[in-house]
Amino acid sequence: MARIRTINKGTRRELINDTAAALFRAKGFTASSMRELAEKMGVEAPSLYNHIGSKGEILHSICFKIAREFLHNMKQVMQMPANELTRIEAIIRFHLFMMLNHYDEVFVANHEWRQLEEPARSEFLSLRNQYEQQFSQIISQGIKAGEFKKVEPQIAVLVILSAVRGLEFLNLAKKHRNTPNLTTDITNHLLKGLIP
């Protein structure tokens, strides 16, 4: 069953990772078995090991792929020629975009990273801290420029990230159907609050 050789190298592994992301999101990493994952792939469990090294490696791939993407976006946002409000808005919108378009992987990265084995777990946390620190820096600059209220930057970061990470989208996105409005509404709430 050889594929197109060099071009599709890794394609089968990516399909496993995607299937695993959906499974891990629905049931949790530890509660998901390799046999169950294999069944979803229409294959016996040992066959998976022709493509991956271990169960933990799948979780590792998912978590760090997502972490890299968020850090990459953060880097671009910080290089943008724009005011700090625009930057924060761009970050929130990226989070929502990722949640809506890569729900399973983002959810797994946000909820199952605790199951990573050391030292991967610490490395992942380090990337997260790095991300939050850069986020915090943007808010500090915005306060200095008078764009934001004089809040504790760390708390603002915590509130925004917590809000945006925990959103359970499936129910809402189905009802709402109008994604741009959904995103705008959430962004507005986090930036402008509830009170007129």
Next chain:
Amino acid sequence: MARIRTINKGTRRELINDTAAALFRAKGFTASSMRELAEKMGVEAPSLYNHIGSKGEILHSICFKIAREFLHNMKQVMQMPANELTRIEAIIRFHLFMMLNHYDEVFVANHEWRQLEEPARSEFLSLRNQYEQQFSQIISQGIKAGEFKKVEPQIAVLVILSAVRGLEFLNLAKKHRNTPNLTTDITNHLLKGLIP
């Protein structure tokens, strides 16, 4: 090792539940073993079954105890003679209070309810929906009274609950030390936003 009979009835079970909550928060429900829980209690694993029915029963106790407490508070808030803004503020403050004072149990209820077996899982989700619906109703009334902006109530509920459920406090609470300020800052952000 008989205790004071009737008075302390259930005390041993409660100690198991508390110990389990700390363990489940740190490692996740499925990744935690009964042997590990027993070790933390200074006991062999089978001894636990003199006090509890099953591992799943522990998770059930934790999740539904927390759900009851939140619904009880919601009921009281809705009966309060106050405007809707005050009500929302009271709800947010209760969430933060519970997070700070019953961190393990609240965290487990928020993150591990997926591991409940049917029909408990559906029942838990039903209680959650009930809670969110009552929350949504308060926001609708606030909009009608002109206290709030004309937002989608469901989205406001989702943003606030998502923010407040996901907060990872321990790091922050240790640094901050000043809990009243912490609570006020978070409440202010969720109600008044970031922009002056």
Next chain:
DNA sequence: TGACAAAACTAACGGTTATTAGTTTTTATA
């Protein structure tokens, strides 16, 4: 078509899981 490699298969492994059955120890009360 024959050769080669990719990817599937079966069988089995040691280890861990939650849980039971039956027994012994501990402890409070009468």
Next chain:
DNA sequence: TATAAAAACTAATAACCGTTAGTTTTGTCA
């Protein structure tokens, strides 16, 4: 101090886990 209940213990169970070794099937290209 004798009694009875509460709560600990040891031993063992069947089920399931991730993973390996070795073999067979499948598909592609020369």
